[in-house]
Amino acid sequence: MGRGRRSRWRTGVGLVALLALAGCGIVPPGIDDQAGRTPASTAGSDQSDAPQSPGASDPGEGSTTSTPLQPRADLGYRLPRLGPGTAPGLVARLAAMAAPDFAVVVRWATPAGVTAFGDALDARFADLARGAAAAHGVAWTPGVDIAPGGVGSACAQHPLTPPTGVSLTVDCQIVAAAGSVVGERISVLRRDGRSAAPLERTAWYADVATGEFGDGSALYRPGAEHRVLALLAEGLRDGGFAPTTSDPFAALPPEAARTMLADTVVTADDFVVQVPLEPTPDGLGRRLVSVLVPARLLAPFLSPFGAAVHAAVAGGAPFRVADAPAAADPIDCTLVACASITFDDGPTSLTDGLIDLLHEWRAPATFYLQGVNVEKRPEVAKRLVAEGHELGNHTWNHPALTKLPDPEVRAQVKRTQTAIAAATGVTARSLRPPYGDVDKRVRGVVGLPIVLWDVDTLDWTEPGSEVVAERAVGESSRGSIVLMHDTHSGTVAAVPDVVDGLRDRGFTLATVTEQFGGTLPAAGQTVSHGPR
Ligand code: NI
Numbered sequence: 001m002g003r004g005r006r007s008r009w010r011t012g013v014g015l016v017a018l019l020a021l022a023g024c025g026i027v028p029p030g031i032d033d034q035a036g037r038t039p040a041s042t043a044g045s046d047q048s049d050a051p052q053s054p055g056a057s058d059p060g061e062g063s064t065t066s067t068p069l070q071p072r073a074d075l076g077y078r079l080p081r082l083g084p085g086t087a088p089g090l091v092a093r094l095a096a097m098a099a100p101d102f103a104v105v106v107r108w109a110t111p112a113g114v115t116a117f118g119d120a121l122d123a124r125f126a127d128l129a130r131g132a133a134a135a136h137g138v139a140w141t142p143g144v145d146i147a148p149g150g151v152g153s154a155c156a157q158h159p160l161t162p163p164t165g166v167s168l169t170v171d172c173q174i175v176a177a178a179g180s181v182v183g184e185r186i187s188v189l190r191r192d193g194r195s196a197a198p199l200e201r202t203a204w205y206a207d208v209a210t211g212e213f214g215d216g217s218a219l220y221r222p223g224a225e226h227r228v229l230a231l232l233a234e235g236l237r238d239g240g241f242a243p244t245t246s247d248p249f250a251a252l253p254p255e256a257a258r259t260m261l262a263d264t265v266v267t268a269d270d271f272v273v274q275v276p277l278e279p280t281p282d283g284l285g286r287r288l289v290s291v292l293v294p295a296r297l298l299a300p301f302l303s304p305f306g307a308a309v310h311a312a313v314a315g316g317a318p319f320r321v322a323d324a325p326a327a328a329d330p331i332d333c334t335l336v337a338c339a340s341i342t343f344d345d346g347p348t349s350l351t352d353g354l355i356d357l358l359h360e361w362r363a364p365a366t367f368y369l370q371g372v373n374v375e376k377r378p379e380v381a382k383r384l385v386a387e388g389h390e391l392g393n394h395t396w397n398h399p400a401l402t403k404l405p406d407p408e409v410r411a412q413v414k415r416t417q418t419a420i421a422a423a424t425g426v427t428a429r430s431l432r433p434p435y436g437d438v439d440k441r442v443r444g445v446v447g448l449p450i451v452l453w454d455v456d457t458l459d460w461t462e463p464g465s466e467v468v469a470e471r472a473v474g475e476s477s478r479g480s481i482v483l484m485h486d487t488h489s490g491t492v493a494a495v496p497d498v499v500d501g502l503r504d505r506g507f508t509l510a511t512v513t514e515q516f517g518g519t520l521p522a523a524g525q526t527v528s529h530g531p532r
Contacts, residue, residue, distance in 0.1 A: 069294050069296060069297065070234065070235075070238065070294070070297075071231045071232065071234045071235030071238065071291060071292065071293045071294070071297065072235050072238055072239060072291070072292050073235045073236050073238065073239030073241050073275075073289050073290070073291050073292075074239070074289070074290045074291075074292060075239075075289050075290070077272065077290035077292065079173070079175060079185070079265050079272065079290070080175045080176065080265065080267065081157070081173050081174070081175070082174040082175065082176070082177050083174075084153035084154050084155060084156055084174070086174065086177045086318075086319060087109075087154065087174050087177035087182055087319050088319070088321065089111055089112045089208075089319075089320075089321030089322075089323075089324075090109040090110065090111055090112070090154035090155070090174070090182065090321070091109060091110050091111070091112050091118075091154065091329055091362060092107070092108075092109050092151045092152060092153060092154040092155070092156070092503075093106075093107070093108045093109060093110060093121075093122070093125070093151065093336065093508070094106070094107050094147055094150060094151040094336060094506055094508070095125060095126070095129045095142055095335050095336050096142065096143055096144075096146040096147045096337070096506055097129070097133060097140060097141055097142060097143050097146070098143055098146045099136075099138060100165070101165035101166065102133075102136045102138065102165055102166050102167070103146065103165070103166075103167040103168075104129050104132050104133065104167065104168045104169075105146060105147045105167075105168075105169050105170070106125045106128060106129050106168075106169075106170040107147065107155065107170060107171055107172055108121055108125055108155070108170065108172045108184070108186065109154030109155050109172055109174070109184060110122070110329065111182055111206055111208045111321045112321055112322070112324040112328060112329060112362060113208075113321070113322050113324025113325075113328045113329065114206060114208050114211060114213075114321070114322075115328075115329070115330065116211055116213065117204075117206040117211070117213040118329060118330075119330070120213065121204065122332065122335070125170060125335075126332065126335045128168065128170060128188065129168075129170075129335065130335075132168040132190075136166055140334075140335070142333075142334070142335060142336050142337040142478065143337055143478065143506070144337045144477070144478060144505045144506035144507055145505055145506060146506055147506055149504070150503050150504040150505050150506040150507070151336075151503040151504075151506060151507065151508055152500075152503055152504060154172075154174070155171075155172040155173055155174050155184065165192075165193070166190075166191070166192050167190070167191045168188070168189070168190050168191075168199075169188075169189050169191070170186060170187070170188050170189075171186070171187050171189075172184050172185065172186050172187075173185045173186075173187070175203060175265045175266075176205070176265070176266055176267075176309070176312075176313050177319035178312045178313050178315060178316055178317055178318070178319055179209075179311075179312035179313075179315055179317045179319065179320070180207050180208045180209035180210070180312060180319075180320060180321075181205060181206070181207050181208075181308070181309050181312035181313060181319070182205070182206055182208065182319060182321075183203055183204065183205045183265070183266060183309070183313075184203070184204050184205075184206075185201065185202070185203040185204075185263070185265065186200070186201070186202050186203075186204065187200070187201050188200040188201070201263045201274065202215050202216065202262045202263055203215065203216040203262065203263055203264055203265050203266075204216075205218070205219070205266070205305075205309050207305070207308060207309070207312070208320075208321045208322065210308075212305055212308075214305060215262040216261055216262045216263055216264030216265075216273075217258040217259075217261040217262045217264070218303060218305055218306070219261075219264055219266065219271070219302060219303060219305065219306030219309060219310075220261060220298075220301055220302060220303055220306055221301055221302060221303050221306075222303070224300075224301035225254065225257045225258060225261060226249075226257070227300075227301050228261060228293070228298065228301055229249040229252070229257055230247075230249075231293045231297055231298070232249070232273055232275060232291045232293065233247060233248050233249055235291040235292065235293065236248055236275065236289070236291060239289070241275075241277060241289055260273065260274075260275065260276075261273060266295075266306075266309055266310055266313050267313065268295075268313055268314040268316065269292075269294060269295060269314075270292040270293060270294055270295060271292075271293045271295060271298055271310075272290050272291070272292050272293075273290070273291050273293070274288045274289070274290055274291075275288065275289055275290075275291050276288055277289055295310050295314070325359070325386065325387045325388040326355075326358045326359045326361070326362050326363055326364055326387050326388055326389070327364030327365075327387060327388025327389055327390075327511065328388055330514075331364075331508055331510045331514050333479075333508070333510050333514060333515050333517070333530060333531070334517070334531075336508040337478045337506055337507055337508065338478070338479065338507065338508050338509070338510040338514070338515050338530060339476050339478070339479070339480040339481075339482065339502055339507040339508075339509060339510070339530075340365070340366055340480070340481045340482065340509070340510055340511060340512045340514075340515055340530065341363070341365045341366070341472070341482045341484065341495075341498060341499070341502075341509060342365065342366045342367070342368060342392075342432075342451075342453065342481055342482060342483060342484065342512065343365060343366075343367050343368070343484050343485060343486040343491075344367075344368045344394055344432060344483065344484070344485050344486075344487075345368070345370055345373070345394060345398070345485050345486065345487045346367060346369060346370070346373055346377075346380070346485075346486040346487065347367075347369060347373050347374065347376075347377040347380035347381055347384070347486070348373065348377075348486055348487050350486050350487065350488075350489060350492050351367075351377070351380050351384075351486050352380055352383070353492055354486050354492045354495065355380075355383055355384065355387055355389075357492065357495050357496065358387065358389070358495070358499075359387060361495070361496060361499045361500075363495075363499045363509045364388055364389060364390070364509055364510060364511050364514070365389050365390075365509070365511070366389065366390040366391075366392055366451075366511050366512045366513075367384055367389055367390070367391055367392065367486070368392040368393065368394035368432040368451075369381060369391060369392070369393070369394055369416070369420060369428070370394050370395065370396065370397060370398055370416070371393075371395065371396035371397070371412075371415050371416030371418075371419040371420070372396055372397045374416070374419040374420055374423050375419050375423075378419075378422070378423035378424075379423075381420060381423040381424050382423055382424050382425075384424070385424045385425070385426055389511065390429070390511035390512060390513055390514075391420055391424065391426060391428045391429075392428050392429065392430045392431065392432055392451060392512070393413055393416045393417060393420065393428040393430065393431045393432070393448060394416070394431075394432050394434065395412040395413065395416055395431075395433070395434055396411075396412045396415045396416050396419075397412075398434040399412060399434060400434060400435055400437045401433050401434070401437055401438060401442045401446075402437050402438065402439045402441070402442055403437075406441070406445050409442055409445050409446065410445055410446075410447075413431060413446050413447065413448065416428070428448070429448070429449070429513055429520055430448055430449045430450065430451040430512065430513075430520055431446050431448040431449070431450050431451070432450070432451050432452065433446075433450060436452050436453075438450055438452075438526065443524040443525075443526065444524060446523070446524065447523050447524075448523055449520040449521045449522060449523055449524070449525050449526075449527070450524070450525065450526040450527070451481065451512055451520075451526075451527055451528075452481070452526060452527070452528040453481045453482065453483035453528055453529075454477075454479075454480050454481055454528045454529040455471065455472060455475045455476050455480050455481065455482040455483065456471075456483045457471045457472050457482065457483060457484050457491070457494075458471070459483075459484050459485055459488055459490065459491040459494070460485055460487070460488060462488060462490055463490075464490060465490045465491075465493040465494035465497070466494070466497070468484070468490060468491055468494040468498070469494045469497035469498050469501055472484070472494070472498040472501070472502070473497070473498060473501030473502055473504075473505065476502060476505070476507065477532075478507075478530075478532055479515060479529040479530035479531055479532045480529055480530075481512060481515075481527075481528060481529050481530065482498070484498075510530075512530070515530030515531065516530060516531065
């Protein structure tokens with residue numbers, strides 16, 4: 001989606017990340033081993049920068065005939081790592097916090113509009129992030145400018161810079177994307193000074209056609225776990241990683257078995273499970289070996305969900321996700337750092353094109369509409385609502401409200417509320433007074449919360465798209481509300497760079513009301529930014 005427009009901001013941030021890595025000698029040798037990330041276990045999974053094409057993990061076309069029909073262990077196996085381009089429609093998520101001796105960076109992705117799966121992952125990572133902060137004795141406070149790459153492409157391979165002190169990083173990797181199925185592997189790593197310990201590795205799968213989802217253990221029929229473990233044991237024995245005479249999983253409790261199977265990666269031919277070997281010398285991690293079990297051997301032990309996931313991956317069709325509206329995905333602005341972009345004075349002849357851009361970039365916005373323009377273009381106002389954007393009241397025809405007597409102030413607001421409701425069926429939730437012109441008397445009569453802004457792009461002076469984007473991106477902080485106008489073509493042209501630039505810094509775009517958790521302050525109250 002418009003990746004060509006990303007280059008400018010991305011390059012800047014990427015360069016900073018490279019310099020930081022070069023200057024600090026981050027990633028001390030050995031830390032990966034301590035994390036159980038032996039060269040074998042992750043050869044390609046975490047170090048490789050080159051996104052693999054779907055074909056790389058997708059033998060698809062009848063290669064099963066050349067695959068030995070027995071489980072096998074492979075220390076050098078490279079887990080698939082698909083580029084974001086193979087999974088269009090995934091929405092990137094980033095929750096990050098930094099304090100002098102503490103940092104959390106959590107990166108994940110959810111398919112647009114598949115809310116149950118998105119909600120489940122959001123809740124999981126909210127717990128992890130907040131739990132890490134609580135364990136460190138601080139309140140969770142989402143920040144920006146922490147993680148290179150920001151909220152860019154979903155599960156993009158930007159280095160997660162390990163800070164000094166205590167840190168928790170959660171990174172994601174797209175391991176499958178075919179048909180209606182997407183697979184995302186999550187790695188959770190905790191660092192304390194120079195030592196590091198993996199807390200969790202889980203592969204999640206979602207079928208965007210049915211809404212069904214689950215971790216790797218859900219691929220198997222309940223009760224069949226020990227049959228799957230027996231196949232894993234066979235592979236380990238074959239590779240010389242387990243004694244031939246005993247069952248390496250005899251002492252494994254059922255819950256541990258499910259945890260191990262949760263890290264199952266599905267390819268066209270095999271189900272690949274990372275099995276921990278002996279502990280590393282420091283005791284913090286375990287070496288991992290990939291055990292590949294031919295899918296055909298597992299067929300009797302798969303759940304219907306597991307069979308559907310494998311069928312999709314083996315089928316190898318391009319991943320498809322519903323074309324959800326730009327603002328379909330709920331956002332928790334207490335977990336991620338939010339900012340709002342707002343457009344005043346429309347709808348105009350430019351607004352349709354702006355809606356198209358926001359759809360393409362999956363960016364929610366808030367529009368402060370003039371009643372007189374809603375009356376002229378009711379269908380555009382309606383389309384704003386269908387796309388999930390928020391509507392606000394910008395008076396009927398843009399007077400300076402402090403110059404008007406009470407009845408006229410009320411009429412300006414009420415007539416606009418009526419026009420918006422008639423055109424769209426929704427009630428505007430807030431008022432933005434023209435010119436920001438408001439006083440105590442006006443606040444007392446408008447009957448709506450008043451939303452101003454803390455970042456003014458001054459786009460109406462037509463400074464050029466680049467300047468508009470630089471102001472919007474550069475002057476924003478957590479909770480910012482950015483003022484723009486869909487009355488200027490230069491503003492509309494700036495929108496891709498505004499959206500991309502804010503995301504590169506780590507902002508998640510939200511509507512104004514979303515910033516307040518769905519409930520704006522009371523009528524007559526004034527805000528110029530979200531909670532901070
Ligand atoms: Ni205005």
